[in-house]
Structures are given as structure tokens and as C-alpha cells.
Amino acid sequence: MEEIIERTRNIDFHHPFTPYDVQQQFMHTVYNVLEQGNGSIGILESPTGTGKSLSLICAALTWLRNYKKKTYEVSIDTAASSFKDEPDWVVEQLLKRKRAEIVDLWEERESNLRSIRAREAMMEEREKKRRRYGEANPNNPVKDPDIDEEEWLLDEQDDEDLPRFSNIGKEESSDDNDGDQVKVGIMALCNCIIMTNWKQIYYTSRTHSQLTQFISELRRPTFPPSVPDKFLKSHEDHEIEAVKHVPLSSRQRLCINPSVARLGSLSAINDRCSELQQSKSKDKCQFIPNANNLGQTHQFRDNVLATLPDIEDLHSLGKTFQVCPYYASRTAIPGAEVITLPYPLLLQTSARDALGIKLDGNVVIIDEAHNVMDAIANVYASEISLKDLVRARQLLEVYVKRFGKKLKGENRVMVGQVARVVDGLRTWMENALDIKADQGIIDPNVLLKHKGIDQINLFKLIDYVQGSKLAYKIEGYAAHIETEGGTKPTTPFSSTPVLHTLLSFLVSLSNLSSEGRIFYHKTNGKEHREIKLSYLLLSPAHAFSSIALKARAVILAGGTMSPFEDYTAHLFPNVASEKITTLSCGHVIPASNLCVWTLSSCQPKSNANRMEFEFSYQRRGDKTMIRELGLAILNICTAVPDGVVIFFPSYGYLEEVVRVWNETDGTQSASIWNKLQNKKAVFSEVKGSSSDDLLEQYSKAIMDEDTPATSTKPPSKACGALILSVVGGKMSEGINFSDRLGRCVVIVGLPYPNINSPDWKARIEYIESTTLKQLTECDAPRPRNEAVAAAKQAARDFYENACMRAVNQSIGRAIRHRNDYAAIVLIDRRFGTDRIKRKLPGWIQGGLVTGSENGGLGQMMSNLSGFFRSKQ
Structure with a gap:
């Protein structure tokens, strides 16, 4: 790592704030991967709350602007070498003219974009005044066209009219049914863009809300011009250059034709849109870019490049200029530096082709990449039921x-x-x-x-x-x-x-x-x-290879990427190890703000009657162990203020545990469940239910002095709240349990997938067979018995890594910013093994209390009590 930082030590990443050490480390690593190029891969882990998105932006755009400057300088050097037989003063004059031409083109473009931004700001201010004085905008709804039965009749086709087959895996891929006229028009518009053919950054994330958050971060930093300083007459007049960004999405989110958008489903919208572009169509869509609306399309393109829009802005621009934002956005791609798009539009070849995306030599950044392998599988997955077939017939x-x-x-x-x-x-x-x-x-x-x-x-x-x-x-x-x-x-x-x-x-x-x-x-x-x-x-691997082989560099970034082995083994199996860079950043919090404890048993190791926690499928039904678990949770709720979040391996096991905790016998004055309710308001996640309502009730129980009516706690005794959740459930990803909402996260057991299910049997069999083939058919084949053992171990690692990725995601719900603090309790003896410890994120490993797996409930309570007393 020191070597990477040394190579990029003097680079200013233009971070809008004073970056933390972990952010500096992250940005240096990203920059180095992009600079190395040649198919380089970066697999980078930076915990939530460490400013990962902003660090990605600053590193990637700093590299891009520096690359542009170098390219300009190389073009001048190349021109100079072609004039080597001319006198020096002639050469200098020619080079001066060439530099001036570059700067004039750049200044013209930037001036135009500044004018557009100024006009947009003025219109926004005018709109604010309208709203302030209660003026309403005119509303001119477009009536749906009359429905005619001829719309549903199939056109007559000869064999030569049949379209060529193209792979369309999921819904998004059917976006490739574009009319030739549209493609020709777009290509003509793209040729009007000046100073293009640069390297570009394609950024993708799982959801549109995550992309919107990224775009808001993209608006924070400012970057210097892409033209070398020595080319500019006065650098003071050109201190910054706005970032050019284009968001891409499906027709479903961008269509402004009411008669098409009303269809609802993406597949229906795609087909109807494509049909309205055919030469035989009697009712063509009036919003498609063509020769008649060339001016509006130019305006749309320039506004996109000038204003750093998100998807909603793109839709509004389309309505303003009465031009289709789905198609018109493509005209802005050649002039863009950053293109954002959701997973399906990047991960599928046919969807990329439909949008005109060229990855060759460009940079690909995949955020929230811990689930990229599942995302690829989902893009190519398909399903049909008997009920569907009956309906189809x-x-x-x-x-x-x-x-x-x-x-x-x-x-x-x-x-x-x-x-x-x-x-x-x-x-x-x-x-x-x-x-x-x-x-x-x-x-x-x-x-x-x-x-x-x-x-x-x-x-x-x-x-x-x-x-x-x-x-x-x-x-x-x-x-x-x-x-x-x-x-x-x-x-x-x-x-x-x-x-x-x-x-x-x-x-x-x-x-x-x-x-x-x-x-x-x-x-x-x-x-x-x-x-x-x-x-x-x-x-x-095969589906992703079309990206990995074309791109200059691919960055996989996430808050919890550990364990890394799966990505190198199953996503990049044919990429040389020297091309892959991995990084697990620490957290921005001080070490004193994190306490990680492995609870292997309620009794210390020295106790001869020690019963260890092991929530394996074979042992998890032991009622004595479930009651011991309840005792541990009860004590945690005593020591931890405010919110406690517990993650169980499955919904079924959560229900089983709650049943046992509700049981009583003659020796107990109250059930464990009642005792928990006396400590905190207790909430439980239910499969298929809304997470929003549950989270609102849980938050209210913690943040309000009075207990809400929906709470299960006696108001006079309980303090804070406890929520019982499931690893892989709605509470385990994307939910923010920051500050008082998540002072302690408890993981109960290891949530291994059902290895006896057909899909996991198929996965295990596939990994074993492919690994065995690689080991026995390579240039230096292993002996058969060694290869078989290695193949079985590879399958076991993949199976275990799937479990640990889910655990790490759940752990990441707590500690969301620099001043946050929390305890993390891992309840299962297996969390104390070196094999499992190594698969925890680096920042969690760093917070582990040494030897905690050998202590018992008493030692854990002493540590937790001391930890939270220090925060008062």
C-alpha cells in the first residue's frame, strides 16, 4: 500500500473536505488501478460512513482530467515531431496556433454550458417565485390515441422480413428494438459533439435511489480544467470545469408519451415504443428524435451536459423540450465524462448495445458490488409457472x-x-x-x-x-x-x-x-x-467477461466486500493476479468507538459444564441452548442503552426461538419474552411485511420519551427498543441503524444456505467440476487425489463465503459516521475460529476483543458496561 501511495503522493484529489487517512488510502488505490489500465481490476472495501462514493468520484475524475491533459500534451508533442525539419520559430508558431485551437474549442464549449446553467438557474428562480405567489403552471394533458383493433393485428411478414435473433435474457434487454431511423438520427447528432472520444467513466449501482445519492455526491467537488495549465492564457479565469454527466435508464422511467407510459410494464412499453417507430406504423411517436425536432434534441443534449441531472431531471427536460429523453439522452453520451446507469443496463450485452454504450478502453465502476454476482445471475434468470402457461393459452x-x-x-x-x-x-x-x-x-x-x-x-x-x-x-x-x-x-x-x-x-x-x-x-x-x-x-464469469476484457479498468467497491476470494475465483478466474488489487479500509471512527465480542458460551472456558453456542442446523433446535441465548440477550439489553438489533439465520428459526422464549415452567416467575419486554420495547420482523412501518415503530420507541401505542413494553420499566431481524431480510441491507437506533448489533449463528436445495447442489457440483478440470488440464496438472481435494475445498469456500457476505452486510448496519459508536456481539463458537475471523471485514477484525471467545457472559457484560459507560 505504501508503494501505491508513494507513486501518487503529490496528486490533489480535489476532495471538498479534508479527507481522512482511510479516504486518502482509498483514493490513491483507485487512481493507481485506473492509471495502470490494461484490464486492471480493483476490489475495494470501505465501510459505510467512510465517504466511499465521494472518494470514488474524486479519485476517478482526477485521473480522468489528468489523462485528458496528458493526451493534449501528447498531441502537441506528436505535432512537434512532425515539424522537426522546420526552423524552431516556425515550429513554435505552429504549436502555439494548435494550442490556441484546442483552448478556443474548449472555451466555446464551456461558455455555452455556462450560459445554459445560468438560464436554468434563472428559470428555477422564476418558478420559485411563481410558487411563492400561488401561480399555477398550465396543464395540457395529451389525450391517449383512440384504440383501434388494427393495432393488435400482426403485420404480414415474408421470411426476409424476419428480424435477426438477439439474446434478450431479462426485460431490460428488449430495449434493443430501436428503429434504424432513430439510430441514424442519433449518430448524426453525436457527430456534432466537439472534443469527444475521451475515456469515460461508467458508474453503476443496484437501485435508482443509490444512483440518485451518487449524483448528489457528484455535485459536491469541483475539478480543474482538462486543458493543461500552460495552454491557458489566464489560469485564474479557468479555475474549474464542470463535470459532464449523463444518467441512463429504461423506457419505463423515461417515456413521456402518455399512450405508451400508461402500459405500466417495461416489456409492454418496449414493444409499443418500438412498434410506433416502424415504417408501417400509422401513428408514430411524435417525441422520437428526428430531422423535425433536431433543435429540441440539441437543446436537450446541451442541457444534460450542463446541469448534472438525475433521472427525474432527464424526464422533466424531455417534457420541456418535447423530445424523448430515452433516445435523446444517447446524444449526450459522447460528450459525457461520467455515465450512470442501473445494474441491468450495464451487465447485459444486448442492453449495452441498445443504448450505444461502448466500454472499450473506458472505466467501469460498480458500487454496492458485494451483490454483483447475484445481480448477474438475476439479469440472466427467468421463470415461468403453470398458472402463467394456463393464462398464456x-x-x-x-x-x-x-x-x-x-x-x-x-x-x-x-x-x-x-x-x-x-x-x-x-x-x-x-x-x-x-x-x-x-x-x-x-x-x-x-x-x-x-x-x-x-x-x-x-x-x-x-x-x-x-x-x-x-x-x-x-x-x-x-x-x-x-x-x-x-x-x-x-x-x-x-x-x-x-x-x-x-x-x-x-x-x-x-x-x-x-x-x-x-x-x-x-x-x-x-x-x-x-x-x-x-x-x-x-x-x-462468462457473462461478466465481456466487460472485464473490454474495459481499461474495473473497480468493484462496497462497504462489505469481504471475503474477497469469491470475486477473484469466480468473477475473474482468467485475470492474472498481478492485475488485481484488493483493499480493505479501516473505519473513520476511533478504535475506542467499537467493541466486538465473540460469545461462544455463557460460561467461561474454564467451566467444566460449559455449553457452547453452535447454531448449526443439527443443533439449533436445542431448547436449553435457546434459553441460554435468551439469557445472553437479556443481559445485553441491560447493558446497552437505546437500540439493539439482533439478526437470526432465518425467519423459521426466529419464530422457533420466540416460541421457546414464551414458554414458562414452575421455576420461573415470567418467561424470557416477558423479561425482555420489561427491558426494552420488542419488535420482530415478519417475512413479507413492510419494513418501513416496523422501522418507524422501532425508531419511535427509542427516540420518544413516551412509549407508542403499538409498542409491547410496559412504559414504566423498559428503556430503548429491541428488534429481532433476519440475515438477508429487509433489515439486513440498506437500513441505517445509526446512533441511538443501533448501539448494539447481535449476530446469532452462521446463516449458511440450504446445501440440500437443488440450486445449491447444482452450484457446488459446478464449482467442483470446473475446478477439477482446471487443476487437471492445466500446463502443470496436479495429481488426481490432490485436485479432487482442492476442488471440494473450493466449493466449501464458496458456500461459506456466501454465508459470511450476508453476515458482514448485517454487521454493516451499525456505525454509519465518524462520531457513531456501537458494540457488535457474534454469538456462536464458530465465530472464534481463525477461518471465520479471516472472512470478517478488516475493521471488524481490528475491533475484536482478544480472547473474547474464551470468556463467558460475565466477562462480556463487564466489557459492554465499561464500553458504554465511557460514552456517557
Whole structure:
């Protein structure tokens, strides 16, 4: 680490505040990875509350501006070498002119953007005055176009008109159905951008709210010009250059055409939008960028580059200039320095192609990257139920009854093939209801043998359904006639239409490889049993390789990335180790603000009758151990003020523990549950319930002097609140238990996934087989017995790492800023083993009380009491 800092010691990262040491360390590491380039990978962990997003921005944009300056200087040096036979004074004059041209272009662009920003500020001020004096804006709603049955009729197609097949895994990927006219218009507009073709930063996170938070952080720092200082006539006049940023999103969030946006579901919006661009469409969308609205599109583009907008701003700009923000935003991409977008739009090749995203030589930053492997699997996952197939068959029958006689040639054949596929899958699923096992893996060849599905060219069928908008037309017609008939549509557009669901599943079925499996799952419904088929991607490496191989550098950043081994082994298996940089930052809090204790037993190690806590699947039902756990929690609630958050391995086990704590016998005056309620207001997370209401009640119990009516505590005795939650539940990620809300976080047991489930069996088998193949078929193969042992260990590590990532996420709910403080109690003897300790985040390892696993409840209480007394 010292070597990295030494290489970048003199760099000013333009942080808007005085950065902490851990922030300096983080920024130096990011800068070094980007500077190294050539496919470099950075896997960086910086705890929540350490200013990770701002550090990413400062490091990445400082590197980008420095890179631009170097590129300008190289262009001048190159020009100078081409004039080597000219006299020095001639060369100097030519170079002076070239520098002036660069600065003039740069100044012209910056001046235009400053003017736009000034105009935007003036309009905002004017709007504030309007609101202040109660003036309302005019409202001119656009009426939906009249519905015509011809909208739902399939166009006649010849074979040469059929679209080419493209992989469309999830909903977002169907955004690639853009009209050629739109692409040509956008390319023409992009050519108007001056000073482009720079390196760019693509930043992605899991949710739109996280992207919005990042954009607000992006507005904090200022950076110097990208033109070298020596090129500028007066540096004082050009101290800063505004960041150029473009947010990208799906049509669902950006569409401003009321008749399309009202459809609700992304798949329906995509299909209808694409249909309104076809040459045969009689009712083309008036907002699509074209020659008629070129001026508005230019204005939209320039406003985007001038104002650092978020998605809501982009939508508003589209309405203001009456131009589609989904398409018009692409015209701003070439001039952008930072492009933000949600996971699905970056992680899928077809979605990137649809948006015109070019990763070659650019920087990719993935934030909240602890779940990137799951995100990749989700993007490529698909699922369909028997209920979906029954509904799909009904829709087909309704459609064919109305339009069957008008369907000709290819349309008739393809609609018939869709019906056969539906009937074949339905037959298999109905027969599978008699299988004894409730879940398992399916051989796709067996799945396809019913109704002759294996004789159908699925690639051609998928291509047809996508290109003809069959799913949209059938779903849309059904919704139309149900609405016309005065009945509520049984499958509204607000949910994913079943034929689009079928299409996604067929794509998965046709793209099966060694990296994916098809599973069936049976459930007991209210009236009858249900069964569904799902596709699971077992390895993210191949899907992610298209990003890793093209990008100049990839940064994976998160608050809890530990353990790191999974990313190097399963996301970048073919990347040389010297290209991968890992960093686990400490916290910005002083060491005295954290107390981490491993409670292996209520009794110290010296006690011969010591019963150890081990909440493994085999032992967790021991009622004596559950009561001992209750005793430990009761004591923690006595020592810890305000809020205590406890995470259990599963909802089922949480319910079992609460049942035991409610039991009493003749020796007890009150149950453990009642005793807990006398200490604190007790709240419990329920599977499927709203986390917002629960969190509000919990917070109110802590922050208010009086107990709320919804609390379960006796007001005169209890102090603070206790919330019982689940690792992997709604409280374990994205919830902020800062300050008084989370003075202590308790982890009960290790939440290992169910290793006997079909999907985990498939994952373990896949890792073992691929690892064994790598070890026995490499240039220096291992002996068979050693390779087998290593492969099994690799699978065990992956399984355990999945557990520890979930634990680390839950731990990260506490301590959210520099002045925060909290205790963390890990209840299970296995937390005291070196193997598990190594997989905790570095800052947690640093806070572990040495030897705590050998102490008992008494020693823990002494430490906790002393810790919180020191904070009074």
C-alpha cells in the first residue's frame, strides 16, 4: 500500500473536505488501478460512513482530467515531431496556433454550458417565485390515441422480413428494438459533439435511489480544467470545469408519451415504443428524435451536459423540450465524462448495445458490488409457472378466435408453434405435480420432448415473437377487450405479461450451457398445488467477461466486500493476479468507538459444564441452548442503552426461538419474552411485511420519551427498543441503524444456505467440476487425489463465503459516521475460529476483543458496561 501511495503522493484529489487517512488510502488505490489500465481490476472495501462514493468520484475524475491533459500534451508533442525539419520559430508558431485551437474549442464549449446553467438557474428562480405567489403552471394533458383493433393485428411478414435473433435474457434487454431511423438520427447528432472520444467513466449501482445519492455526491467537488495549465492564457479565469454527466435508464422511467407510459410494464412499453417507430406504423411517436425536432434534441443534449441531472431531471427536460429523453439522452453520451446507469443496463450485452454504450478502453465502476454476482445471475434468470402457461393459452385462444382468419403464411405458422410450446411445457408441468420431490433439476431434453417442441427451431421462434411484437399484441388485445367488456383485466400491464415471461424463459432454454440449469419448484397454493420452472446461471464469469476484457479498468467497491476470494475465483478466474488489487479500509471512527465480542458460551472456558453456542442446523433446535441465548440477550439489553438489533439465520428459526422464549415452567416467575419486554420495547420482523412501518415503530420507541401505542413494553420499566431481524431480510441491507437506533448489533449463528436445495447442489457440483478440470488440464496438472481435494475445498469456500457476505452486510448496519459508536456481539463458537475471523471485514477484525471467545457472559457484560459507560 505504501508503494501505491508513494507513486501518487503529490496528486490533489480535489476532495471538498479534508479527507481522512482511510479516504486518502482509498483514493490513491483507485487512481493507481485506473492509471495502470490494461484490464486492471480493483476490489475495494470501505465501510459505510467512510465517504466511499465521494472518494470514488474524486479519485476517478482526477485521473480522468489528468489523462485528458496528458493526451493534449501528447498531441502537441506528436505535432512537434512532425515539424522537426522546420526552423524552431516556425515550429513554435505552429504549436502555439494548435494550442490556441484546442483552448478556443474548449472555451466555446464551456461558455455555452455556462450560459445554459445560468438560464436554468434563472428559470428555477422564476418558478420559485411563481410558487411563492400561488401561480399555477398550465396543464395540457395529451389525450391517449383512440384504440383501434388494427393495432393488435400482426403485420404480414415474408421470411426476409424476419428480424435477426438477439439474446434478450431479462426485460431490460428488449430495449434493443430501436428503429434504424432513430439510430441514424442519433449518430448524426453525436457527430456534432466537439472534443469527444475521451475515456469515460461508467458508474453503476443496484437501485435508482443509490444512483440518485451518487449524483448528489457528484455535485459536491469541483475539478480543474482538462486543458493543461500552460495552454491557458489566464489560469485564474479557468479555475474549474464542470463535470459532464449523463444518467441512463429504461423506457419505463423515461417515456413521456402518455399512450405508451400508461402500459405500466417495461416489456409492454418496449414493444409499443418500438412498434410506433416502424415504417408501417400509422401513428408514430411524435417525441422520437428526428430531422423535425433536431433543435429540441440539441437543446436537450446541451442541457444534460450542463446541469448534472438525475433521472427525474432527464424526464422533466424531455417534457420541456418535447423530445424523448430515452433516445435523446444517447446524444449526450459522447460528450459525457461520467455515465450512470442501473445494474441491468450495464451487465447485459444486448442492453449495452441498445443504448450505444461502448466500454472499450473506458472505466467501469460498480458500487454496492458485494451483490454483483447475484445481480448477474438475476439479469440472466427467468421463470415461468403453470398458472402463467394456463393464462398464456387462454390469451392465445382469445386472439386466434378474433384474428385467426386474418393470419396468413408465417404468422399462422408461428402462432401455432407458440401454442405448441405452451401446451408442451404445460403438459410436462402437470405431469410433474405427481413427482414426490418438491424441487429438482430438469434435463432440458426431457422438457422439450412433449408436443414435439424439440422439432421447433426455438431460435427462429424467439426471433419472430420479438420482431413481430406478438406478446404485446396478444396481451394488449386481451386487456382491451376485458376493459371494453367492463371487467378488470386478469393480467394487467402493471405486472410482467405472461407471454413476455414465456419469451424470456425460451431464451434461457435455447441458450443452455454448462453454466446454467433448469429447475422445477412445487408449492402448495390456497386452492391447488402450483409448479414453476426457473433458469439459474451458475457462474457469472462468462457473462461478466465481456466487460472485464473490454474495459481499461474495473473497480468493484462496497462497504462489505469481504471475503474477497469469491470475486477473484469466480468473477475473474482468467485475470492474472498481478492485475488485481484488493483493499480493505479501516473505519473513520476511533478504535475506542467499537467493541466486538465473540460469545461462544455463557460460561467461561474454564467451566467444566460449559455449553457452547453452535447454531448449526443439527443443533439449533436445542431448547436449553435457546434459553441460554435468551439469557445472553437479556443481559445485553441491560447493558446497552437505546437500540439493539439482533439478526437470526432465518425467519423459521426466529419464530422457533420466540416460541421457546414464551414458554414458562414452575421455576420461573415470567418467561424470557416477558423479561425482555420489561427491558426494552420488542419488535420482530415478519417475512413479507413492510419494513418501513416496523422501522418507524422501532425508531419511535427509542427516540420518544413516551412509549407508542403499538409498542409491547410496559412504559414504566423498559428503556430503548429491541428488534429481532433476519440475515438477508429487509433489515439486513440498506437500513441505517445509526446512533441511538443501533448501539448494539447481535449476530446469532452462521446463516449458511440450504446445501440440500437443488440450486445449491447444482452450484457446488459446478464449482467442483470446473475446478477439477482446471487443476487437471492445466500446463502443470496436479495429481488426481490432490485436485479432487482442492476442488471440494473450493466449493466449501464458496458456500461459506456466501454465508459470511450476508453476515458482514448485517454487521454493516451499525456505525454509519465518524462520531457513531456501537458494540457488535457474534454469538456462536464458530465465530472464534481463525477461518471465520479471516472472512470478517478488516475493521471488524481490528475491533475484536482478544480472547473474547474464551470468556463467558460475565466477562462480556463487564466489557459492554465499561464500553458504554465511557460514552456517557
